[in-house]
Amino acid sequence: MPMIMAQKEGEKYPLHRCIFQGSVKTLSSLIRTHDIAEKDKQGNTPLHLAVMLGRKECVQLLLAHGAPVKVKNLAGWSPLAEAISYGDRQTISSLVRKLKQQTREQMEERRPNLVAALHQMGDFYMELKWDFQSWVPLVSRVLPSDICKIHKSGASIRMDTTLVDFNDMRWERGDISFIFNGDQKPGHSLTVLDNKAKLFQRETELEIEDEVDILMSSDIMAAQMSTKGITFSRAQTGWIFREDKREMVGTFHADFYQINGMVLESRKRREHLSEEDLQKNKAIMESLTKGSSQGFKNGEPPLRRASLNPPPESNITWDEYVVAPSGECPLLGRNLVYKESSKSFKATVAMSPDFPLTVDMLLNVLEVITPFKHLSKLRQFVLMKLPPGFPVKIDIPILPTVTAKITFQEFAFRNDIDPELFQVPSDYFEDPMRDYDAYMIMMMVLHNASCV
Template sequence: MALTAEEVAQRYPLHWMVWNNQHEELRSALETKNFTTQDLELKDPRGRTPLLLAVTLGYIDAANALLDAGADVNCEKDGWTAVQEATASGDPELLALVLSRRDYQRVLVHSISIPDLLDKLRLAPDFYVEMKWEFTSWVPLVSRMCPFDTYKVYKRGGNVRVDTTLVGFENNRWQRGDRTFIFRGQGRTASLIELDHEKGTSWTEHMEPICRASEWPPPTVDIIEQRLNTPIAINYLDTDKISFERNKSGIWGWRQDKTENVNGFECKVFSANNVELVSKTRSEHVPRAAGTGPASTAPLAELLAMAESPSFSETTPLTATPDEDPEEDSKSKSPPVTWQEYFSGAGPPPGAPARDVGRPRVETTKVQKFRATLWLCEDYPLELQEQIVPILDLMSSISSPHFAKLRDFIQMQLPAGFPVKIEIPLFHVLNARITFGNIFGTSSPVRHVDCIQEGERPACVLDDACFDIGRGYTDAATTTTHGDDDGLLHYAIRQSMLDPAAHQPDDQVDVWEALRGERPRNPSPPHELPSPPSPSGHGLLTHEECQLQRAIEASLRSVSLLPAAEGEPAAEREQDVDDELQAALAASVQEHSARQHQLLAEQRALDEALRLSLLDN
């Protein structure tokens, strides 16, 4: 049924002003009239909010007015968000505006949601549990590169601690580390502490009121250019048709419901059928020179959905033709969509191509079906919604995409029981297997965790030390660096060597003391080197450690980073390095070069295997 202009303006007042690009009237109406959040997020017959319509049409002033009024920048249609629609428009100014507000709203929600999550956890019983993550693939080379990790989760009151060694995925490589995240709740406020045990640094974020949106820093030019020159992609699990089926075991004729023991708990085994993985890619905004051929991002990055840009794109035009230039204005290619056609919600005439507002899309969609497997225990001593889901939300808030996938999966209507073990597809060739174990430290002892018995169910008591930062950590925000690690090493040794007090006859400075800028604690004879600091005291260096220190000092002097000893001629300085040490250094360089060549060869084979696995049959 066709609507009149008056009816459209009455039903969709904000949409109507956006459609006609009446941005001044729109801003005035938003400031003077009492529009509610429901009005701002009302969807038109095509499923767009006023903000998403403004972004799709490319009306930056109207979008700015709606954002200033508090419109949700995370609105979406068909899975595409406002940021992605702004990217597809190809307008850098519009993208900068929407991206800046998106980042602002994320931080704002982050500062509000984490205290709420910690409040929910405060009411739940305390616990300790380990989550083992295993990544598997049917592609052999991918399987070789897939890591595993065990997240150790401590929860007491409104405090949560998570230890991990798997930081993320970047530049074709899994990023390893040794990190601890500590969430502390204090009433309506909270703080997040990140400890890097390898670097000995700590970083603290306080969940406090942030600056106004107008004061939020805009994205850099490099970020905007990178987005505008890279296809956009979304990947999600479609669970609308999912069904759960109890697995069977035994010989035909004697089949029964399958059960398995997982970490000491008897579990029922279920299969989740009709799990669809949907992958969509759009590239209408990408210049032809940048859009042809594979992108620079590694294939595995797309598979894990840890990168904004896909590595691989086969573009299939939906509303455009192959001869159309994506740089041209969409209105010059086809008759514009009229407001009657748009707001009536009616489709095109029979035989006519689908038409929509905005730039004609160049979109590829791939759908793959998977089966997921669950091991459910009905008497597990943890509650999924009250204890585990808030932990998944916390970890998802600090950019852990695999935690977000797990949270989305287990928030479905699962069969009764706690999912002690879950095996779900991530993307294309990669699966994740998550297993809960060592609950309350019952399987193996854990420091600061004491298992107790409360009635018929086990429980635990956690010490305050679980949530302390500990000694020896420096504030990452105030740490002064001098270039990269090698530069810091050179600088520390050079400064320590130049210190007159470090050249007393009875004192020698070793590499470890130079890094700390300290003088040796115990004088040593000239022919002996002081040992590196150790908990047990200060003894003599081993032969290997002496050789290591001599190698470092000799290599630094060879590139004139360290001065010669006082009174030592320049010619004699080079003779200090004996032939054996030079041979060892040369062998080390050769070995490193050979290892790099091997890694490059393996990586090329991996990329080719992944490329072939993603091609349509």
């Protein structure tokens, strides 16, 4: 009877079966007529299985046919996460590159609606102030701050920032401008300017080896804000006679609300890390608690990480795998070194009825600039059902130990936005080899609370 059940179950997932059995030829013949994104009982797609079992030829074949990279199984992990655990550098690089391509394709699909929405919106200038804080003693002293300056004209948006990258407890300073020209043809709409080096780079296939090094030497992280139990209550002020808190935020009247039930859920795996990796990461945290920033990026080129020795060959058969209960996936790779945690945050949001931008307008702007991962957190927050008005001041958890206070400190509709702001200056040189992926897609690769 169990054998009959296994045969019936196995017939449901032909792509999964031939990957499990290592039959590249069969996969090649089936791949055009079957759903390449189908999930089995464990939520694994064919790409998940190919990565977890080290079937490199199957991985490349699936990617060539557009297998989705940004998809999670029942355990909450993507093929990229499983590739990091397995440790084959070429596979990780291929997945990162494909993820970037698929993200851009999704952006192009949304482009017509986005461009139409931007054209309907008035032109403006806006400033967002970021103040990063931590409950860990002394860490707040070395955390960065930033002011993002955003210009919008027609279907074009420019964001100037000095906080180029923020990944776990590493960040990088710079003077970067991110330009989106919605009316340009695909492949020419995104441009990054390095204003210090006077270099620019358009949307091209870029060097991703630095990203791969970071992925291979860091915990596999998945973090997200849980919005299930969030409620809002009016913040109070006064010692004896309590009243609703109302203050000016910049030039805008705002009502303050307490955010209740905000939880940052984080999960991490580190079975791919050596004892040396763990000691280095521990040293970074210790330097932080002592008020030092020596653990952060300093511009020195990293040593390239070599592929790990593969995990022991799994002795699980296809029949055993396919009949395993949902959520009880047999071990196919390394023994997991896993930890999950959740932290509740006390946060506030200030909502102003006077702010001239609407939340929907803000979401259209953030749709363009969320490749900067700290801005992706802002977009995730704004998607929640907020109290009436516009969120002119917000507390957002960025990491389990770090929160950001975002203030919309300046906003003005303007009809005199200089069109040259959205052009590459004539004295800038194109540098196709410079690695700007860390600026443009790192949040998708490292900290999108979903990719890994």
